[in-house]
Amino acid sequence: MAEGSRIRTTIDYEQEGKQISFLAVPNSTNDSAYGTVTIPIALFKNGVGPTMLLSGGVHGDEYEGPVALMNLVRELKPELIQGRIIVIPCLNLPAVLAGERCSPIDGLNMNRVFPGDREGTITPMIAHYVCQVLLPMTDVQVDLHSGGKTLEYVPSMNMWACPDLQRRQKTFDAVKAFGAPVSLIDKFLDSTGILNTVFEQHGIMNFGPELGGAGRVDTDTVKLTNIGILNLLRHFGMMEGSVVTPEQQGRAPTRLAEVPDLDSYVMSPDAGLYEPFINLGDDVEKGMAIGRVHYPDNLQRAPWVIQAPHSGFLLCKRPPGRVQRGDNIAIIGQNLDLAKHGLR
């Protein structure tokens, strides 16, 4: 693969202070022969310290992260930080502008194409820039997600149980410092091509919060996200002051949880209308009925009742009522087993 990137920017990653610019991604079309897609990017730098990469909008229908990051760019003063912060609120800008999970230009799901491809279509080309140019300068990577239009999470700060036990503990301490309603050790249904997977392979501390969803912007979730990002900066010594706990924000303490296995992802067994029996955050017992699929075209057919695969709580649910066979309708989280993960 050829070196470098096809994406250009006026950002100088070594310059002190605050810069706002674009990543100019070549996009030659019928309407614009030498056209570019211009993705907003901000850089904050003050002296020597760690570099944090904050991204959102990798999926275009996940809005809390981009909104929180745009708030951060507007309000953060470079003199208040120590180190460097790179902020890209809408990494997959074409998808965000379309309000769709995948890019309307090449149809690709950005979080399945990392580390990207310099010679690829627009989505892998953007992914390649992140891994080729930004990854080598990054110490802490945070990619903000939510459930998008078809899922909704209890706002959670997520990590994966990386093999390096020392880094796992450090990551876990930072997850707790963020102060989301849920602090989660997650398990990917499919980890191929995910941004965090590539940073993980390079031994870089990484986080993948799932902050709400349902295709909306929730007031409380944006607020706790903005506080959570500042908490991370304080936790890593990039900002003065102490972490503001959920209790100090007037919320319940963070719930330490995990997605223990892939059975935790409950898929719809059939097409129809899904009627959930429980709400986000509710406790469930193994075997308990959590919802049922109705058949709107057949009144004589009994609905298909769906049971909880294990005890725990409803971490994530599908807001749209219409389901197809194989749609994810629920994720059942469990209380975290600290000892199993070698965590304190």
Ligand SMILES: [Zn+2]
């Ligand atoms: Zn996402």
